[in-house]
Amino acid sequence: HCKLDDDLLELYPLIEGADALALGSPNFFYGMNSLMAMFLERMWSFRHNRFPLEGKPYAVVSSGAFQVPVSTVEAVKRRMNASRTSFVGSVEYLSKNAPCHTCGDGLTCTVGSLYNVYGEEGLERLRCGKDLYGDWEQDPETVDRVKRLGERLRKEVGQHEGHP
Numbered sequence: 001h002c003k004l005d006d007d008l009l010e011l012y013p014l015i016e017g018a019d020a021l022a023l024g025s026p027n028f029f030y031g032m033n034s035l036m037a038m039f040l041e042r043m044w045s046f047r048h049n050r051f052p053l054e055g056k057p058y059a060v061v062s063s064g065a066f067q068v069p070v071s072t073v074e075a076v077k078r079r080m081n082a083s084r085t086s087f088v089g090s091v092e093y094l095s096k097n098a099p100c101h102t103c104g105d106g107l108t109c110t111v112g113s114l115y116n117v118y119g120e121e122g123l124e125r126l127r128c129g130k131d132l133y134g135d136w137e138q139d140p141e142t143v144d145r146v147k148r149l150g151e152r153l154r155k156e157v158g159q160h161e162g163h164p
Helices: 012-017 034-049 070-081 113-125 140-160
Strands: 021-026 057-064 086-094
Touching: 012 034, 021 034, 021 070, 034 070, 057 070, 057 140, 070 086, 086 140
Parallel strands: 021 057, 057 086
Antiparallel strands: none
């Protein structure tokens, strides 16, 4: 595994031994966030072990503020394809509210996504705030999609283990 001696070393056997993987990232600048990118880069070391993740089913979940985060799912898939894993599906969620990582809610921030996308006029006319963030758990369609994705993962794991 990776030569870096850190906390990820103890996770490698768990990743390798998992029946399936569920990966998630918010959409940042039309792709995955840096934490997911770093995690997937560290999984590159699996390739030196003759692809122990080959065929392992995985799913991706992602959320975005202004657009359905398809690009994030595609970015994760590109990295996972290098490990010869088996993509089962994804769920993308559109929250319709952009956070600001400085002030928290974007209502007064002139450097965050809300201002950059909609400008000064947008700050005045758009609704924004922590209490307005869409929670996927409150969206019946998204909850249904997550359940169906879980079922597809479960079915895929059963097929790999020789179960119907």
